[in-house]
Amino acid sequence: METETGAALIIKPKRRLFREIGQWLVSRKRATMSNDNPFLRTSMVGLWLASCLILVVSSMGMPTGMGTAADGLIAILIGTIGMIIFPPIIAFLLSLVYLPLPRKYAGGVIYVSLVIFAVFYYADAGWLPAIVVSCALTLYGIISGMMISLWMSRSISKKIKLTAVAAVMIPILIYTSWPMLSIGTSISVLHQDDSLAEAVLPLEAENPAESGAYRYSEFAYGSGKDRHRSEFGEMADLISQPVDASIYVEDWSRLRSFYWGFDQDELPVNGRVWMPEGKGPYPLVLIVHGNHLMEQFSDEGYAYLGEMLASRGFIAVSVDENFLNYSVWQNIPDNDMKVRAWMLLKHLQQIAVFNSQPGTPFYKGVDMEQVALIGHSRGGQAVAMAADYKRWFAADRSIQGLTDMRIQSVIAIAPTDKVVNKQSPSLKDTNYLSLQGAMDGDVNNFYGERQYMRTSFSSNSNRFKATLYIGEANHSQFNTDWGSMDDSLPGGLLLNRAGMMEAEAQRQVAKVYVSAFLEATLHGRKEYTALFRDYRAGLKWLPQATYYNRFEESSFRGIARFDEDMNQITGINGVTVEASGMQWAEKKVEDRDGNSKGTRGVQLEWSNQGTYTLNIPALRSASLRTGEETSLAFALTSLGHELEDIQAGEQGQEDIPIPFIEIELESGNGAAVKLPLEDFMPIKPLPHTDFTLHPWLEEKIRDGKYKEATEPVFQTFTLPLDRFQQSNPQFNPSHITRITFHLSGERGRIMLDDIGMTD
Incomplete structure (x- = not known):
């Protein structure tokens, strides 16, 4: 009996506790909206617009196949449902900790900012840029909503209302006219160097x-069954036979089959x-x-x-x-690169x-x-x-x-x-x-x-x-x-x-x-x-x-390609190399990511001046079959941007030194001619590209994909031998024994590749 009485005494406090908690929750629920005035409730429209806008934009990058209008309506529906459900929930949670805020409005701000953050984060923007963009667009939603509230107020003058409209529109105009602003620049264009x-x-x-x-x-040929475009379907002028790619493709999703109406066993030839x-x-x-x-x-x-x-x-x-392309909903078939080539053969x-x-x-x-x-x-x-x-x-x-x-x-x-x-x-x-x-x-x-x-x-x-x-x-x-x-x-x-x-x-x-x-x-x-x-x-x-x-x-005859061996003092078929007044080395050519481009070149770096010479033995000179209609050809890229303490200016190029190069040719009779390279074609610095709206973003988004603004790109220089002979009639273009690159300027770095003769 004492045990039953003791249990009752325990149960009653528990019930009382639960009742009190329930009453407290009810009271907090009633107090949830206590700080949200009509002005802020109307301002929620701006937050709703911001969430719907970003979801509509996102829907364009993840289409369902039902059409842009349908995808946009679905995005607006999702945004509307989200604004109905989540801000009140967040507001209730805020009321539990007694924060003296307009809680539903704060819930809307939190919800919208999280939506925008998630959208950009999963678009590979990176977490920090996603936070910045989320804050900026949420702030725009706040301002827009408040301007809407002001516009709807009967007590506000037309001047203030027009100011409100301008405050909403100016950020849009700034973004759409961004290419005309100087915040993000691309490259310095040197059109004057294109003079003939x-x-x-x-x-x-x-x-x-x-x-x-x-x-x-x-006209079009196709399967005759395409469910998305009539030109390959019922309106096809010629009916082609489908092909079976199942020996190459295993990962073909059911959603992909549902969308297209076929799988890898019957790929259409359209x-x-x-x-x-x-x-x-x-x-x-x-x-x-x-x-x-x-x-x-x-x-x-x-x-x-x-x-x-x-x-x-x-x-x-x-x-x-x-049908081999990527879909947000269905990823991409395996072996797609191989099948793309195979389909061309089909x-x-x-x-x-x-x-x-x-x-x-x-x-x-x-x-x-x-x-x-x-x-x-x-x-x-x-x-x-x-x-x-x-x-x-x-x-x-x-x-x-x-x-x-x-x-x-x-x-x-x-x-x-x-x-x-x-x-x-x-x-x-x-x-x-x-x-x-x-x-x-x-x-x-x-x-x-x-x-x-x-x-x-x-x-x-x-x-x-x-x-x-x-x-x-x-x-x-x-x-x-x-x-x-x-x-x-x-x-x-x-x-x-x-x-x-x-x-x-x-x-x-x-x-x-x-x-x-x-x-x-x-x-x-x-x-x-x-x-x-x-x-x-x-x-x-x-x-x-x-x-x-x-x-x-195909008529090109190589003198030095830098891929023939690992010995930097030898060229092709007995050609020897010497240099003075500079640092030089044969190196692989790399792209922005530091990966090889599949070739090597000779990198030349100097202060004030230096020379790089190719000595051509008689037998090799004869095999080059040079004459008045022959040209010396080589590929060159300027690497001045890689020099220490060299920084690209606001337009990308101003502070990068442009090397001055002279080419000297000597023939077997000892006659030599030296001409400036710019007489044939000026050397241009490489493009400096800002890929994103602000340089701060370059290393942040897409896992640092855009961290390098420049990559080595070669320009072929073609120097007709008759130009040298015109400068010195004693020069014999049919017997070249020496080629010297004279390099000058305060500092410089270039890379040469594929030096030879061409007709």
Whole structure:
């Protein structure tokens, strides 16, 4: 009995305690909104707008495939539900600790700031930038809300209301006009250095970017079952056969199958075609996109190239590989790089079938021995892999019918260069061109230079390779559907656009170079080769920008490449090297991340002056086959920005020393000639790029991806030997025995590569 009574005594205090806690919680619930006045309640609208705005922007970077409008409405719905649920919960928690705040409003501020922080943090902005952006945008939401409250008040004058509107609009105007401000700068453009030297004559040919004389038709081939675009579905002009990629792809999600309506067993062969009218056959050019968001189709973005090429007598096909692209909801299939290249081969097989079928637009109209591949981003790597397909697909029995096909030329636009199955493509006797922008915020290393180094020629192949580095170009604007941002939203909002080329200007560069390259390599218009030797030959066709070009043709005879051995005092076939007044060493060329570009060069560093000399023995001199129509050629990059105590100025270049270099040639009879390098082409410093809106962000976002503002990019210098003979008639250009680089200036550092003779 005593035990029962004792238990009752214990239970009663517990019940009383729980009742008191419940009453206290109820009282705190009633007091939750006690400090929130009508002004602040109305101001919550600004916070709601801020949360919905950032969620709508984020939805553009993570599309569901239902369309931008639907994604935006879903984002607004989520933002609205969040504002209904979470601020009251946070307000109640604040009331429990008796904080004398307008608790619901404070809950709204906390909720919105956490939403914005999470959005930018998971967009790889880094935690500190995410905090800064979150504070800034939340503050904007606070101010906007208060301005809305002022506007709705009947007791406030119109002047104050207009001031409130201005306070809300000015930050938006500041952001949208950011490219015109000096907070984020890109590079110092040295257009005056593009004046034509005496040795460089403007090309006397029609602008390759202009439309040609051919009328053309546009049509599409596809599976006939595409559920997203009718041109590959019920409206397809030709029905292609699906292909089975299951031997390469294992990780194909159910969501991906649900979205596309097929899996890796039945990948569609879809392409949109621009074909010249009239009797062929015509060269075939395939164009393939890179890894944009899967739900935002990429193949339509190269119509500007397809239309131009068709008008100039090429069959252009933009290949659909969107089903291999990344999705926020479904990631990316495994082995996607390999399958991208494999799909290009499947398109060539399918077009070969169409070419043999009477009644198709392709019938006997395709010259399968004159094929070129153009790729952008991951597509830029895929086209090189396809051109070297036996390296990966030699055992694939489904790759048939390609023995009569010849890929003559490859163009890579801002390509990736990933190792696939421990291998990289190596092109032999294939023309190669790569374009890259210094403001590329996606592929911010010039990987096209690696493939350039892995491209080689037989001496009599009559081929060439070239690169073009464009100081003011970015990644996305080469595709008309990718916009101007090189990162998906919301991360793209933090990227700098100051100094960036207009989209049409950037695509004009692509049109000039793509067309001229294909005219030279597939149509035999060799006069256009001069553009690739020296970009200044085509300045009348190009928009104003900063250009660097590298070039080598099959007639090049090397004197020193710096890859032949590890001995820095020897060159090729008995050439010896000596230097004085400087520090010098052969080193690997590195990109922004410190990774090798696949080549070595000789780095020369001096104070005041120094010389670097190549001594050429008689037998090697004879084998160079030099004469009045021969030129000395070499690649050079200025590394003045790497010198200690040298800092780039506000515009990127002002404090970096420009070296003064003279080239001295000596012939077997002892006659010597020394000419300034600037008489042929001035040396330009490398572009200094601020990728983000403020330099503080460079090392913070994307795991420090943008921490390096500059990477070594080579410019090819071509010095005609007849210019030396004009300065000294005793000089014999057919027998060169010595080449000396005279380097002067207070301080300097350069790197040389690929020194030799070319015709």
